[in-house]
Amino acid sequence: MDDTADPPGSRRRIPPGRGSSRPRAQRAREVADVLRHQVVGGRFADGLLPDEHSLGRQFDASRNAVREALRLLRDEGLVTRRRGVGTSVVLPKYGHGLDRLAGLAETLAGHGTITNHVRSARVVTELPPAIAERLQVPPGAGAVHIERLRMLDDLPLSLDSTYLTADVGRGVLRGDLAGRDVFSLIEETADCLLGSAEVTVHAVNADPATAELLEVPAGAAVFAIERLTRLRDGRPVDAESIRIRADRLALHATLHRC
Amino acid sequence: MDDTADPPGSRRRIPPGRGSSRPRAQRAREVADVLRHQVVGGRFADGLLPDEHSLGRQFDASRNAVREALRLLRDEGLVTRRRGVGTSVVLPKYGHGLDRLAGLAETLAGHGTITNHVRSARVVTELPPAIAERLQVPPGAGAVHIERLRMLDDLPLSLDSTYLTADVGRGVLRGDLAGRDVFSLIEETADCLLGSAEVTVHAVNADPATAELLEVPAGAAVFAIERLTRLRDGRPVDAESIRIRADRLALHATLHRC
Numbered sequence: 001m002d003d004t005a006d007p008p009g010s011r012r013r014i015p016p017g018r019g020s021s022r023p024r025a026q027r028a029r030e031v032a033d034v035l036r037h038q039v040v041g042g043r044f045a046d047g048l049l050p051d052e053h054s055l056g057r058q059f060d061a062s063r064n065a066v067r068e069a070l071r072l073l074r075d076e077g078l079v080t081r082r083r084g085v086g087t088s089v090v091l092p093k094y095g096h097g098l099d100r101l102a103g104l105a106e107t108l109a110g111h112g113t114i115t116n117h118v119r120s121a122r123v124v125t126e127l128p129p130a131i132a133e134r135l136q137v138p139p140g141a142g143a144v145h146i147e148r149l150r151m152l153d154d155l156p157l158s159l160d161s162t163y164l165t166a167d168v169g170r171g172v173l174r175g176d177l178a179g180r181d182v183f184s185l186i187e188e189t190a191d192c193l194l195g196s197a198e199v200t201v202h203a204v205n206a207d208p209a210t211a212e213l214l215e216v217p218a219g220a221a222v223f224a225i226e227r228l229t230r231l232r233d234g235r236p237v238d239a240e241s242i243r244i245r246a247d248r249l250a251l252h253a254t255l256h257r258c
Numbered sequence: 259m260d261d262t263a264d265p266p267g268s269r270r271r272i273p274p275g276r277g278s279s280r281p282r283a284q285r286a287r288e289v290a291d292v293l294r295h296q297v298v299g300g301r302f303a304d305g306l307l308p309d310e311h312s313l314g315r316q317f318d319a320s321r322n323a324v325r326e327a328l329r330l331l332r333d334e335g336l337v338t339r340r341r342g343v344g345t346s347v348v349l350p351k352y353g354h355g356l357d358r359l360a361g362l363a364e365t366l367a368g369h370g371t372i373t374n375h376v377r378s379a380r381v382v383t384e385l386p387p388a389i390a391e392r393l394q395v396p397p398g399a400g401a402v403h404i405e406r407l408r409m410l411d412d413l414p415l416s417l418d419s420t421y422l423t424a425d426v427g428r429g430v431l432r433g434d435l436a437g438r439d440v441f442s443l444i445e446e447t448a449d450c451l452l453g454s455a456e457v458t459v460h461a462v463n464a465d466p467a468t469a470e471l472l473e474v475p476a477g478a479a480v481f482a483i484e485r486l487t488r489l490r491d492g493r494p495v496d497a498e499s500i501r502i503r504a505d506r507l508a509l510h511a512t513l514h515r516c
Contacts, residue, residue, distance in 0.1 A: 100514065
């Protein structure tokens with residue numbers, strides 16, 4: 001069903017595949033990618049994926065390729081497979097927008113209840129120099145350190161660790177850290193909206209300690225995000241490291257060419 | 259060196275840590291996070307990290323916590339540690355912007371040479387229905403499928419697999435697929451700038467087939483990105499699945515509050 005075309009400019013020529021004779025691993029990856037995308041898009045409202053035969057038709061893929069795709073998704077913790085029941089989504093996977101600066105609780109409003117286990121909430125009189133540099137304050141200016149394990153409907157979603165500048169941080173410490181986003185607490189304390197944040201997203205294998213907290217297998221792929229948030233006047237006030245379970249959250253953005 | 263503060267609203271009260279007596283794993287994670295961030299920021303121009311003693315001072319962390327942090331970064335493939343030499347960055351890690359729609363070669367211009375191994379470049383007469391739906395065409399409209407392994411300075415960076423609508427795709431097939439971004443080939447073919455793209459970023463453990471192509475250990479954390487790109491008139495023309503080595507690339511964005 002495919003017309004092959006000579007790959008122009010190919011350095012390492014591999015015969016182009018033909019229909020379902022393409023390597024099974026390649027097909028399986030393709031099927032898994034579309035299904036993962038559909039899970040985040042909320043396609044399977046009842047949590048049940050179509051059966052193998054019907055997936056094979058939708059993707060023009062062999063039964064074996066479909067099975068391999070479903071195994072990949074199972075290994076990601078996205079679906080479970082049970083004889084007689086079929087394949088179902090373990091947990092809904094949500095999209096967190098990278099278009100606008102928002103806290104997790106804001107983003108997930110309507111999808112479930114976010115609560116936080118506060119693991120650390122303390123005044124630090126001397127900042128580690130590397131953190132002080134990010135916040136553009138001298139180490140002796142001190143700070144507030146907050147670490148929270150964020151739960152969505154009582155299951156771990158992310159581990160957020162942050163240093164806040166002393167002025168803003170002391171106000172945040174008095175707020176409802178179990179129930180609210182740090183962003184809204186900062187805005188209340190500073191009586192001023194936040195301006196912008198620089199975000200760097202990494203994908204890493206969870207170290208054993210983090211994996212235990214997030215209740216994922218050690219080595220599971222998780223997002224590790226560094227976020228430096230500034231007030232509207234440009235002053236950095238919040239230097240965060242966030243680890244997010246990648247089986248529960250994807251990141252979304254709409255990008256424009258110009 | 260820390261004043262403890264009562265974590266307000268804590269559901270599960272854990273005594274807040276005190277200076278370097280905080281759990282080693284937590285400290286190690288913190289050190290690793292800042293160092294990872296500094297590697298992407300190009301802080302270590304000569305590729306060499308400070309010695310353990312000096313890192314301990316910068317982070318107010320014990321020697322053991324520093325060692326654990328460096329082990330985490332080694333396991334991510336970011337650094338190597340050699341007796342007598344110290345800790346050095348294996349490969350520079352670059353930031354790919356999520357602020358503006360750009361191809362990888364565009365983003366990495368100046369950082370090295372991008373070349374592509376073309377693994378598939380073919381006309382598909384009948385599209386898998388699930389892909390046709392994303393491109394908003396009937397399956398019988400056909401498409402062009404292109405899969406490329408993208409190399410930065412002769413080391414694998416990403417595996418890009420895409421379906422292009424037939425009209426745009428046939429033009430792209432005639433272009434220099436080994437040397438150029440698909441985006442610029444589409445713009446040349448369509449004689450029209452691209453408009454926007456919806457991007458969804460996942461973190462997944464690399465399946466064995468992908469890991470072999472990307473030359474990372476099976477199970478290594480990689481980015482899996484779905485990107486649907488549209489012409490300026492809003493018509494989708496390019497449905498991509500991209501896997502990116504997370505030890506070589508981080509994603510960057512600047513977000514605004516309003």
